[in-house]
Structure formats: structure tokens, C-alpha cells
Amino acid sequence: SKELYTIFSHSTTLVHMVVVVVLVNISSFLVLQVISIKDNDSLAARLAVEMKADLLILLSDVEGLYNSPPGTNDAKLIDIFYSGDQQSITYGTKSRVGIGGMEAKVKAALWALQGGTSVVIANGTNPKITGQVITDIVEGKKVGTFFSEVKPAGPSVEEQTEMARNSGRILASLHPDQKLCTLLLTERKNEILAANKMDMKMAVSAGRLPSAMLKRLSLSSVKLSSLAVGLHQIAKAAQDSVGRVVRRTRVAPSLELEQVTVPIGVLLVIFEARPDCLPQTCFSVSALAIASGNALLLKGGKEAANTNRVLHQLTQEALSLHGVREAVQMVNTHEEVEDLCRLDKVIDLIVPRGSSQLVRDIQRAAKGIPVLGHSEGICHVYVDADADVDKVIKIVRDSKCDYPAACNSMETLLIHREILRTPMFDKIIEMLRIEQVKIHSGPRFASYLTFSPSEASSLRTEYSDLECCLEVVDGVEEAVEHIHKYGSSHTDVIVTENKETAERFLQQLDSACVFWNASSRFADGYRFGLGAEVGISTARIHARGPVGLEGLLTTKWVLRGDGHTVADFSESGSRKYLHENIPVDLRFPESVFKVFL
Amino acid sequence: SKELYTIFSHSTTLVHMVVVVVLVNISSFLVLQVISIKDNDSLAARLAVEMKADLLILLSDVEGLYNSPPGTNDAKLIDIFYSGDQQSITYGTKSRVGIGGMEAKVKAALWALQGGTSVVIANGTNPKITGQVITDIVEGKKVGTFFSEVKPAGPSVEEQTEMARNSGRILASLHPDQKLCTLLLTERKNEILAANKMDMKMAVSAGRLPSAMLKRLSLSSVKLSSLAVGLHQIAKAAQDSVGRVVRRTRVAPSLELEQVTVPIGVLLVIFEARPDCLPQTCFSVSALAIASGNALLLKGGKEAANTNRVLHQLTQEALSLHGVREAVQMVNTHEEVEDLCRLDKVIDLIVPRGSSQLVRDIQRAAKGIPVLGHSEGICHVYVDADADVDKVIKIVRDSKCDYPAACNSMETLLIHREILRTPMFDKIIEMLRIEQVKIHSGPRFASYLTFSPSEASSLRTEYSDLECCLEVVDGVEEAVEHIHKYGSSHTDVIVTENKETAERFLQQLDSACVFWNASSRFADGYRFGLGAEVGISTARIHARGPVGLEGLLTTKWVLRGDGHTVADFSESGSRKYLHENIPVDLRFPESVFKVFL
Missing domain, CATH: 3.40.1160.10 (Acetylglutamate kinase-like)
Known part of the structure; x- marks a missing residue:
């Protein structure tokens, strides 16, 4: 041959x-x-x-x-x-x-x-x-x-990952108080704001960002202060969560088992190059990772490059106080996401932050590395026959119009058949008209009307805009069935005054978030009180829905014995298992936080 | 073209x-x-x-x-x-x-x-x-x-999955007591034993199984009784675990958030066609799935086909009492594992039970579906300078010889440099010789000897037999380093009388199970007191180490409001978040178990 x-x-x-x-x-x-x-x-x-x-x-x-x-x-x-x-x-x-x-x-x-x-x-x-x-x-x-021919300056991404893991292992073993120190923001406010000004200038001159986006990109003293408050929350949450004993069992006399929360290891957080990925988001995710003792590889978005660089510098300076400077690495090279995803031996979890397309691409590329993210947000609001009209209007408006591009905004409005041609129905349609929401009709809704809006090409569409699908169902059972069939198990809402109907919806519906008389937009780590948010997960294992610090933790089992062997506990052995539950202290003692700005 | x-x-x-x-x-x-x-x-x-x-x-x-x-x-x-x-x-x-x-x-x-x-x-x-x-x-x-041309009898695997999911959703919404009923074993003992006899007969006539394996394959009245006890434990654990509120937050007045444990959804459990996969294991996993409210697809091993079929029939009969007969499906067709793994829209978790090769194959095939399993078990026992000789002998013998093929058996023995050429060292070697354990020497160990055993071809070998690698380290730090480098993060043991050294090992070592003065063989769901075991996971997210019922659960977020919108809580809005933690009741009220044999 x-x-x-x-x-x-x-x-x-x-x-x-x-x-x-x-x-x-x-x-x-x-x-x-x-x-x-x-x-x-x-x-x-x-x-x-x-x-x-x-x-x-x-x-x-x-x-x-x-x-x-x-x-x-x-x-x-x-x-x-x-x-x-x-x-x-x-x-x-x-x-x-x-x-x-x-x-x-x-x-x-x-x-x-x-x-x-x-x-x-x-x-x-x-x-x-x-x-x-x-x-x-x-x-x-x-x-x-x-x-x-030429060796590039700086370490390769493999070397960076190796450094991050090694530093991360030391970081993980630090006392919570020491980890908190690493979150310290010194009086370098001006440096951060200056870098942010550069980003703003470039964004303005590039002229691609709408003014609302520019506003979100811009940092101010006030925003930095609220960022510091967020860090404080994260630090506090970390103290309660990391190293916590979640289960304690006396397996036999002098043989005690503990299940303890520990960091996952090395995280790769990928920010899409789009304005939604703001410096404060990027910084919060870093803070969550550090507070939970994880090493971190960051691949950031372009728009906030300068701000992120300064924030990363500050982070590394803080980390270096404990000799773990390398625990957070910026991946600045031209590494393709696909190549990063190949590092399955060294990266333990990938968190993509950006569009559902980014998440899907990464899920496809990540061979063997788990990905924490939401692939789609097809959220429903079901308006029951027993709904209160004022609550309906408020909740539907907020769910659709508060921020239509968000993954937790409503894409399909399901209404009970009995509501059709009632004043409540007219009020809903009137509100949507005023808010300039374009309605696509589901096949059944269309069949009730002489002149209906254009039919939805699919009941599974994520519009991410001031558009929604409107469909009719016979009741809560059919609503649940519809959502199971066409939804993405992200967040779904029922509006009703009937407690029994509501509880049936909340219990039967198989979504990460199920809400009763509340806007779908509440599906968010900060609003849930988790401090900050790593992301929202529509995966069904590990972490589901808004993911805070706990999503960055795993557990390990610690067994302390005195020369115990399993042979002693075999059928012919001399010992018997006790398997006694020992109560666990749920909280660490309060300690002093060291977050300054 | x-x-x-x-x-x-x-x-x-x-x-x-x-x-x-x-x-x-x-x-x-x-x-x-x-x-x-x-x-x-x-x-x-x-x-x-x-x-x-x-x-x-x-x-x-x-x-x-x-x-x-x-x-x-x-x-x-x-x-x-x-x-x-x-x-x-x-x-x-x-x-x-x-x-x-x-x-x-x-x-x-x-x-x-x-x-x-x-x-x-x-x-x-x-x-x-x-x-x-x-x-x-x-x-x-x-x-x-x-x-x-021909339509085969029976449903396709896609149809089976669909049926399982639909039945599973009803199963999940049953009251714990009702789910327990489904675990009911009637007085059909004889039927089970008869089927098992057929399997035994076929195994004997095929002549492929060593007698120890045959003994494990065989069921008896006593074994069935202990199976019933196991089911009782599972039922009890399920009552405590499923539908449990793990977090409760008052987000704002009249806006309350609960995080509740729920089943994951549809599980695919794949048993390798090998004698290790016993009917009781298969049945226990079914019971775990049902008790936790999950739908189940089972692809079973050949050796116990008859026994499994009868057990599956009994399971379905029990399930049909609540109209959820289809929640557990046997995949008996010639479906390739690879084709099953393609059903990522309908299967939520794959649990392979068998060799690490099976797990690896399935991890590779499972595009987008998470896999719960251990890819390798390269477990270490580190004998510290301060170890007690009797405990060393007991633990090393048990870790290696109790069941050498198990994933939690010792593959590498690390000894402190100071132990070399001491009576303790001689005793270890003597014990290994008596137990007929073949020693492969690590490079450093070999360098100390004039005539050393054959050098290990890799320090990363899973022998799964009466063989092990022996290597020398300078102390606990180097032991940890060695294990991080060559181990598989499964289970690692330190033997020492020095509490400080032990705690350093337990804290710094990044493995699913870290033991002090106890055999590595304790890494097992039953021995940990988890009732039964879905498997052992070396993955770092979701569930780690021995996985019991909790590994088959996820959570959902339930928010109950009164017309709340996020706009009200915006900077310009009228309301403020409370984020008050509300204590949760950790346990269900005790209720009656219905497990009979």
C-alpha cells in the first residue's frame, strides 16, 4: 500500500x-x-x-x-x-x-x-x-x-489550565476568611472607571451599540458600590456553603462518615462577544468561582475588554496575597472554543454566558465536559378561567415586555377557552397592542377567529423580542400537556385565583421554575436571593434553574476509622453496620467579612 | 452537478x-x-x-x-x-x-x-x-x-421511551405512600426462584462461569428476604428525600420561593452482559428509580435474563395498581447502545453498570445525555511513617484482596521512604506474598533495590486483579501529589496515627472518597448507609462517589406570588426584595411502609 x-x-x-x-x-x-x-x-x-x-x-x-x-x-x-x-x-x-x-x-x-x-x-x-x-x-x-518557527509570548492555554488547577487546589484549601480576602476591592475605583471609559469610547466610535446597551456597558461609582454589595453577599453565601457537612453517619463504632461540600475544580467560563456580557457579570462570576474555591479560566467578550483586564488584574493581585495568583486565568489567545472544550482531562465544568446558540454550540463541542447553561427559554404564561384580570395584565406585561430578549421572558401565552371573547380577553389584547407586542396565533386560537393574526410557524419559537404566540387550551391539564410538548422546561407561570388548580400546575409541570401569580422574569439568581448567578440551567442534573454558588460545588466523602476492613462486616465477619445518622451543624460560625470598596 | x-x-x-x-x-x-x-x-x-x-x-x-x-x-x-x-x-x-x-x-x-x-x-x-x-x-x-417490509411486534424503543416518560410523570406525582406500594413484592417468591433456576441451568450448561460467579448469580429464599429488607430501606430513604423542600425564601411579602427535590425524569440503565450484573442489583436499581419517581428504561444482561424478566413482570404488575405500568420498560430489542444514546431529547440520565470500558464507551456515545458512572478506579493506600503496623496489614490486605476486581480495590500502594527496610515493610511484603499479590515496582521503589520486581509499565494501571504497584514517596505532600497525578479521584486511603498528617491528607486530596485508617473497599452505597447504590461516580458534578437515591433527584423552584412583577422591584419601582430565609422541615411525617415478601 x-x-x-x-x-x-x-x-x-x-x-x-x-x-x-x-x-x-x-x-x-x-x-x-x-x-x-x-x-x-x-x-x-x-x-x-x-x-x-x-x-x-x-x-x-x-x-x-x-x-x-x-x-x-x-x-x-x-x-x-x-x-x-x-x-x-x-x-x-x-x-x-x-x-x-x-x-x-x-x-x-x-x-x-x-x-x-x-x-x-x-x-x-x-x-x-x-x-x-x-x-x-x-x-x-x-x-x-x-x-x-516562533514561540508565542506567554503560556499556552494548556499551561494556563495546569497553573489554574495547581493554584486552585491551594485556594480550595484556604480558610473561608482567607478566600474572602481575595475578594477585596481596594481603592482602585478610578483605574476601573478609566478602563471602562476606554471601552465606552471604543463602543461609541464603533457605533454598533444601541444607547440602551451603552448604558448597560457603562460603569459608575454607584454601580461599583452595588457590585461590592453583591460581592459581600457572595462572600457570605460562600461561608455558609463551602466545606459544609451535609451528611454525617456513624457507620460503626469509631468509623464515621462525612459528606462535605467542596469546589468542583477548574471552571471554564466563556462570555460571548456581545454587549450583554457586562464587566460586572464577568466579575461576579469570578467572585463566585473564587469564593467557592474553584480555579477559573475566563474567555471574555471583546466589548468590555479593557474593563475586564483591569478587574482581572485586581483579582490576581488580591489572589497573590495568598500565593494563588494563578487560580484565575484570562484566555486571551485566539484559542477556538472548540479547542478549549477538548481539554476534558483538566476542565471540570464549562459555563457559557451568552445566547442560546452559544450554549448549544458549546454543548456540542464539549466532549465529556459537563456544560451548565440553558439551551432555550420558551416560557409560558397560562391564564386560567379563574384568573384575576389585574394580575393577568400585570404578569403578562411584565413577563413579555420587561426585557423581551431575556431567556426568562414569556414566548407563549396560553389562555383558557372560557376567557375568549370576555372583557378580560379584550384587555389582554389591548395591553399587548399598546405595548406593541406582535401576536402570532396558535392553530386552535386561529380556528376561533374570522380574521386571525398570522399563524405561528412553530409553537416552539423563542422570539426574544416583542412578539409572542397566543394559543387556547381547555384547562390546566391541557396547559400542562402543551407546555410539556412545546416548552423548554425553563420557567412557566399560571395565573389563577383557584388554589387547587394552581397547586396542580405547580406539582405536575416538569419545569425548572414553576410560578403562581408571579412574572416569569423572577427566574433569576439575584431575584431568588442567591446573591449572584452563575447562569440559568435547563439541564436536569446537578443544578437546575437559576444557579448560584451551590452550582459550583460538589461533595466529597470523608471516612475516619481505626483500622476497619470490610471483611470484618461480611456475613462471616464479626461486626455489624450501625448506619446511625449524626445531626450536622448547618452553618459555620459567623465571621468577619473583608470586602471593601 | x-x-x-x-x-x-x-x-x-x-x-x-x-x-x-x-x-x-x-x-x-x-x-x-x-x-x-x-x-x-x-x-x-x-x-x-x-x-x-x-x-x-x-x-x-x-x-x-x-x-x-x-x-x-x-x-x-x-x-x-x-x-x-x-x-x-x-x-x-x-x-x-x-x-x-x-x-x-x-x-x-x-x-x-x-x-x-x-x-x-x-x-x-x-x-x-x-x-x-x-x-x-x-x-x-x-x-x-x-x-x-415487516413491522416488528411490540413498540419501538422510541415508543417505549415515550410511554415511560408519560407514565413516569404520573408516577412522580403519586404520594410517597403510593409509590411505596409499587415496591410491593407479593408471594411470588417461587416464580422468581424458578426463573432463577433456569438461568442457573443455562449458565452451568454454557460452562463459562466460574463457580464463585455461579454462586453470586443464584437466588435463594434468604437472598430474596434480604432484597426485601433493602427495598424497605430504599422506600424509607425515598420518603425522606423526594419532594423535600431544601430551601425556602421569602422573596417579598406574599412572594415565597421553595426549592423542592423532584425526580430527574427518564433514566436509561444499561447492564453489561456479564455475570457481575446480578438480578438483585438490577432489581434494586429499578426500585431506586421507582421510589424516586423516575421512569426507567432497562437494558439488561443476558446471564440473568429469565430472573430479570420475572422481576420486571412483578414490577409492572405492582406499577399497574396505580396506572403507571409503563413507567419501567425493558429494552429487549437488538437496539445498539449507541442508538439509545442518541435519544437525548427523551432520556435524561444514563447509568451504565458494568466494566469501566462500558462506562467509557457510553460516555463517548452519549451525545448530550449525562452519564453517571466511574470510568476508572485507580485507588491508592498511602502508608505514612507514623502508621500502626497492624492497621497497615489489615487495611492493605482488605483493600487489595477482599475483591480485587472491584473498582474500589487498591491498585497502588504508596509507602513513606522511612518505612523501607523496616520490620513493617517486611511484614507488608510478606502479607502480599502470602496473599499471592504480584507486585510491580514504581521507578523510585525500583531504584532503592538491587533486585526489584518488574517495573510497572504505567503508574496509572487499573490491575483489577491480585496485582498492585508499589512506590515510595517522601511524605504526605508527595503522596497527595502522586495521587493527583496518577489517580482517578475515586477512593484513596491514608494509614497513620498522626491526626495532623491525616487531616492534611483528607483535606488536600481531591478524590470522591478520602479515608483515614479504613479500607478503600468501604466506598460503596450500601456500606455508606445509602440503602442501595445506583453506582459510583467519578464525575465531579451532580453526584460523586457512591450514589444512592439522591443521585436520581434534581430540584425545581416553586414561586407563589400575588400578582408580583419584577418591574415593581426595579430601581424606579416601589418595592424592595426581602430575601428572608424561612426554616424548612427536613423530614416528612413517618408513614406506613408496604413492602412484603
Whole structure:
């Protein structure tokens, strides 16, 4: 199976010419008597340089170049190999490169690099994905080992993650009081405001942001003070939550079990480059992570870049007081989100903050790493036959119009059949007209009218705007059924004065948030009293609905014994399990908070 | 871009000849004046039948045939289209098939089917994966719509899941007492034992199981009684756990928030076809699921098929008392695990029970569905310089030898440098020798010896047998470092009389279970007093370590108001948040259990 062929591609802007050399399962050498060409690898390198190719892809039967023989302890794939590292590979070739033939490939690669051709060594043995490997490489994705002339300044994202985890482990073991210190905001208010002014200036000159957005981007002394109050709440919540014993059992005499809350580990928080992702949100999430003892990788949005940089500097300064400066890392490089998501061995949880599209993309990309986020917010308000008209108007208006782009705003209004053609119905429609809410009719609602609004193309639409779907149901049972079928299990509301109907809705409906006579917009960590919000989760495990500090915690089991073995407790053994519950103190003793501004 | 080509494949046993017709972006019809061949589709069908091809693949620009136009409400891809359904498609072609051209494909497909050629319509527009689509189809994976002559007896797995979810929602809303009734085991003991005898007979005649395994597979009156006791524990635990208010907040006057535990939804429990997966385990997991109000899909192991079938029948009979018979479904078809894992819209959690390879495979296959399981159990016992020799011998022996194949058995023994060449060291080695434990030496341990045992090929090995690695460390800090680097965060043990050293280990070590002077084998739901065990999780979110009933629960937020809107609480609004914590009653009132045998 000797195969050697070249492909010329003109499809991308970056790479004008690509030489692909398939070197899989070479059983004998090509007989070519040209100087210094001893094998396919050197032939390919020669050819690539001769052709002035931008990129040479060498396909092997391993993933790429490893720092030690693949399969042994700590063998790690080298993502980027810099020609400056050449010296080290000359010294230690035998031990560093475990697969025969890789040495020849590396030599050829370095030779091609000197000749001006970039090189990737990747795995080409899987016939199903080889095609994808080549296109992935051409698209600049991280596949195999990339050979580069220049070493970039600063650590790689892998190195950053490693630093974050190591610092994070120390952070986690700090006393709550010490962690609180790290939240300290010094009198650097002016520095923050100056950076924010720069962001504002750039946003104004770019001219892309509507004034309402600009207002949200802008920081002020007052906003910073309320941020400090929020940090205070977080610090307090952390003291009550982290290191808390949630269960205590006497398994047997002198054998006691505790389940204790601990930080999850390393979090990756990704902010979408959009104005919704404000510096205070970014800072609050950092604070939540630190307070809960988690290490953090932050990939921030562009709009608030300057403000975020200063806030991050302050955070690192505060962290360095306890030698854990590296626990929070900004990922500023051009790392693709997809590449970050590949770091499943080192990142424990991804929190995307942004549009539901971002969340979906990341859920798809995150192989093996859990993602905390909401994919969609298709929230319903059901107006029951026994509803009070004033409450209906207030709640429907607030649910739809308070902030239509929010994930917790109403997308579908369900009304009881008996309300149709009543004064209450007219009042609802009148209010929606005044608020300029565009109505799309559900099929059943349309069937009742001679002239109906345009029919909704789907009952599953997230309008995220001053639009909503209106549909008719026969009662609470059908409302629940409709929401189970078309909703996204985010937040759903019933408006009724009938307590029994309400309780049936609250109990039967399978959504993260179920509300009675209250606006769907209350579904929010701050409004729930959680201090701040990591995000809202529509996942069904771990954390559901608005997620505060507790969503960043997991537990570990601590067992203290005196030489106990399970053999002693076997059928033929001498001991019996007690399994006695021991009461747990729910709270830490109050201690002093150290949050200043 | 008119392309038509055929591929002949002889690589699989099932499909001897495959005709592949690429019909992507056809902009004009082929000009072929043959009877009834109007387009590529009919041409392909003709050709396939003429050639007596086993399979015709029609590639389109949609995923396959939908039950209503793709993109509209409820549009669902039809996995298998039976020729018996032909009538219905003749009636409703226009509304059922939304994409122009699909009608022609369906006609061609049905025509080919009558001629004896099976047909798959799938998406061929993605150039990156088209090759994979074809090979996936040939390998029998569920891709696109498969046209079949015969409708199989019984519901499809999608229908089963749907039934399970619907029944599950009713199950979840039952009163705890009613759920307990469903755990009722009647006097059908003999039926169960008879079925178990059949399994035993088959296992013996197959002759594959060692006698120890046979003993575990066998049920007895005594075992059934202890199973009933376990069910009693589960029922009790469920009463305390499900529907529990875990947090209560007065958000504002007349606006009260509750966080309540609820079942997760639909669980898929996959038992590996291996003798470890015993009927009682399978039944306990069912009981845990039902008690917690979850719907359940069970894919069972072969060895205990008869016993499991009877137990499942009894379960369904009990469930039918409350009209929720369908809440537990056995997936008996030849469904591939990979296909089940694709049902991410309907399955909320997958629990694989079996080898770590099974767990890894399922984690890889489960796109978007969380998986609760442990991928590896590389557990350590660290013997400190201050350890007591008797406890060391007891704990090391129990951790390694009690059940070497278990995930919570010791794989690496770390010893403090100062212990080397002491009587304690000799005693450890002597004990391991007597127990016939093969020792692999770590690099540092090897360096101390003139003649060392064979070096461990990796410090990350899960031997799962009477083998272990032995390595030397300088103290507790280095032990923690070693475990962080090579462990799997499952269960790790320190043996020492020094309380300070022990607490440092327990606090700093980042594993699901950290033990002091107790065998690693205690890491188990039953031994922890959780009643029964869903499994052990090495994931860091949701549930960690041994997982009991609580791992099958999530929470929902219930907010009860009186017409509250968030606008009232805005900066310009009239109201202020209270966020008062209201104490919660931790327990349900005791009630009567109804578990009989």
C-alpha cells in the first residue's frame, strides 16, 4: 500500500497550496536516488519546500509527537512544537520519541520548516476520519502536532489550565476568611472607571451599540458600590456553603462518615462577544468561582475588554496575597472554543454566558465536559378561567415586555377557552397592542377567529423580542400537556385565583421554575436571593434553574476509622453496620467579612 | 452537478451488494427515456432491483422522511417506515412530506422495496460526513429512514421511551405512600426462584462461569428476604428525600420561593452482559428509580435474563395498581447502545453498570445525555511513617484482596521512604506474598533495590486483579501529589496515627472518597448507609462517589406570588426584595411502609 499523492487546494485564504502526503502503513521505501531523500518523509519535505507549499501534512499512525513514548506515564501530545525546541529533541530523541519512524518525520518536519513550509504531523490511520483530519488541519483546528518557527509570548492555554488547577487546589484549601480576602476591592475605583471609559469610547466610535446597551456597558461609582454589595453577599453565601457537612453517619463504632461540600475544580467560563456580557457579570462570576474555591479560566467578550483586564488584574493581585495568583486565568489567545472544550482531562465544568446558540454550540463541542447553561427559554404564561384580570395584565406585561430578549421572558401565552371573547380577553389584547407586542396565533386560537393574526410557524419559537404566540387550551391539564410538548422546561407561570388548580400546575409541570401569580422574569439568581448567578440551567442534573454558588460545588466523602476492613462486616465477619445518622451543624460560625470598596 | 455512481461492496456479511445513488443538488433531470423512469430516484430504484441489490441508499438534503414537514411543530424523523404504512402516505402525501422531491424518493423507495431491495433515505449534503453516512448505514446503524417490509411486534424503543416518560410523570406525582406500594413484592417468591433456576441451568450448561460467579448469580429464599429488607430501606430513604423542600425564601411579602427535590425524569440503565450484573442489583436499581419517581428504561444482561424478566413482570404488575405500568420498560430489542444514546431529547440520565470500558464507551456515545458512572478506579493506600503496623496489614490486605476486581480495590500502594527496610515493610511484603499479590515496582521503589520486581509499565494501571504497584514517596505532600497525578479521584486511603498528617491528607486530596485508617473497599452505597447504590461516580458534578437515591433527584423552584412583577422591584419601582430565609422541615411525617415478601 505505497501511496503518495498531492492535493492542490485553493479554497482557503490562509493556505494557498497544500501538500498532503499519506504515509500510512508504509511497508517498503520508495526507491528514489535523490540526495538526502531516504524515505517518504524527507521526500515529502523536499517536495513541499520545492513547491513553496504553505503547509505539509505528514500522516502517521499516532496522533502526533509526544513528549515521551505514547502509552507511558505522562505521555502528552505536543500541540505545537517550536523549532527553538529543536535542541532538546536532538539530545533526547531516543527517549522522547517512542514510535519508530517518528524521528524521521520530526527531522523532515524541521527541515521543511526551515525551508519556509509549516508542518503538521497527525494521525491518518482511521479511514473514516482521515478526510476530516485534513480539512480540520486546513481550517486551522488543533489536530496533531504543529511545527512552528516562533514561540508565542506567554503560556499556552494548556499551561494556563495546569497553573489554574495547581493554584486552585491551594485556594480550595484556604480558610473561608482567607478566600474572602481575595475578594477585596481596594481603592482602585478610578483605574476601573478609566478602563471602562476606554471601552465606552471604543463602543461609541464603533457605533454598533444601541444607547440602551451603552448604558448597560457603562460603569459608575454607584454601580461599583452595588457590585461590592453583591460581592459581600457572595462572600457570605460562600461561608455558609463551602466545606459544609451535609451528611454525617456513624457507620460503626469509631468509623464515621462525612459528606462535605467542596469546589468542583477548574471552571471554564466563556462570555460571548456581545454587549450583554457586562464587566460586572464577568466579575461576579469570578467572585463566585473564587469564593467557592474553584480555579477559573475566563474567555471574555471583546466589548468590555479593557474593563475586564483591569478587574482581572485586581483579582490576581488580591489572589497573590495568598500565593494563588494563578487560580484565575484570562484566555486571551485566539484559542477556538472548540479547542478549549477538548481539554476534558483538566476542565471540570464549562459555563457559557451568552445566547442560546452559544450554549448549544458549546454543548456540542464539549466532549465529556459537563456544560451548565440553558439551551432555550420558551416560557409560558397560562391564564386560567379563574384568573384575576389585574394580575393577568400585570404578569403578562411584565413577563413579555420587561426585557423581551431575556431567556426568562414569556414566548407563549396560553389562555383558557372560557376567557375568549370576555372583557378580560379584550384587555389582554389591548395591553399587548399598546405595548406593541406582535401576536402570532396558535392553530386552535386561529380556528376561533374570522380574521386571525398570522399563524405561528412553530409553537416552539423563542422570539426574544416583542412578539409572542397566543394559543387556547381547555384547562390546566391541557396547559400542562402543551407546555410539556412545546416548552423548554425553563420557567412557566399560571395565573389563577383557584388554589387547587394552581397547586396542580405547580406539582405536575416538569419545569425548572414553576410560578403562581408571579412574572416569569423572577427566574433569576439575584431575584431568588442567591446573591449572584452563575447562569440559568435547563439541564436536569446537578443544578437546575437559576444557579448560584451551590452550582459550583460538589461533595466529597470523608471516612475516619481505626483500622476497619470490610471483611470484618461480611456475613462471616464479626461486626455489624450501625448506619446511625449524626445531626450536622448547618452553618459555620459567623465571621468577619473583608470586602471593601 | 449530476452524479450517479455505484459501489459494490463485499465487506459485510449482511449486505453483499450496495447501490449508492448520490442525489445531492440535482439541478436537472437525467434525460433517459426508459419506461416509468422519470428521475434519478426511479432510475436508482430500477437499477437496484435489476441488480438484485440488497440495499439502495438515496441521499437527500434532509435527514430522511419526516412525519410532517421538517421544521414545523412535532416534525419527527421516521426511523423505520413500514410498507404497511404505505396507505397512509398515499392519502396524506402533501401534508406529510414537506420537502419537494421527497415524494418521488418515497415512491421509488417503496417500489424498490416491493422488488426485494431494502432502502435507506439519508442526508448526503455534508461533504465531510457523507462517507461516514454510507458506511454507518452499511454497518446497520440508525441513519435516516429505513424502509422495511415487516413491522416488528411490540413498540419501538422510541415508543417505549415515550410511554415511560408519560407514565413516569404520573408516577412522580403519586404520594410517597403510593409509590411505596409499587415496591410491593407479593408471594411470588417461587416464580422468581424458578426463573432463577433456569438461568442457573443455562449458565452451568454454557460452562463459562466460574463457580464463585455461579454462586453470586443464584437466588435463594434468604437472598430474596434480604432484597426485601433493602427495598424497605430504599422506600424509607425515598420518603425522606423526594419532594423535600431544601430551601425556602421569602422573596417579598406574599412572594415565597421553595426549592423542592423532584425526580430527574427518564433514566436509561444499561447492564453489561456479564455475570457481575446480578438480578438483585438490577432489581434494586429499578426500585431506586421507582421510589424516586423516575421512569426507567432497562437494558439488561443476558446471564440473568429469565430472573430479570420475572422481576420486571412483578414490577409492572405492582406499577399497574396505580396506572403507571409503563413507567419501567425493558429494552429487549437488538437496539445498539449507541442508538439509545442518541435519544437525548427523551432520556435524561444514563447509568451504565458494568466494566469501566462500558462506562467509557457510553460516555463517548452519549451525545448530550449525562452519564453517571466511574470510568476508572485507580485507588491508592498511602502508608505514612507514623502508621500502626497492624492497621497497615489489615487495611492493605482488605483493600487489595477482599475483591480485587472491584473498582474500589487498591491498585497502588504508596509507602513513606522511612518505612523501607523496616520490620513493617517486611511484614507488608510478606502479607502480599502470602496473599499471592504480584507486585510491580514504581521507578523510585525500583531504584532503592538491587533486585526489584518488574517495573510497572504505567503508574496509572487499573490491575483489577491480585496485582498492585508499589512506590515510595517522601511524605504526605508527595503522596497527595502522586495521587493527583496518577489517580482517578475515586477512593484513596491514608494509614497513620498522626491526626495532623491525616487531616492534611483528607483535606488536600481531591478524590470522591478520602479515608483515614479504613479500607478503600468501604466506598460503596450500601456500606455508606445509602440503602442501595445506583453506582459510583467519578464525575465531579451532580453526584460523586457512591450514589444512592439522591443521585436520581434534581430540584425545581416553586414561586407563589400575588400578582408580583419584577418591574415593581426595579430601581424606579416601589418595592424592595426581602430575601428572608424561612426554616424548612427536613423530614416528612413517618408513614406506613408496604413492602412484603
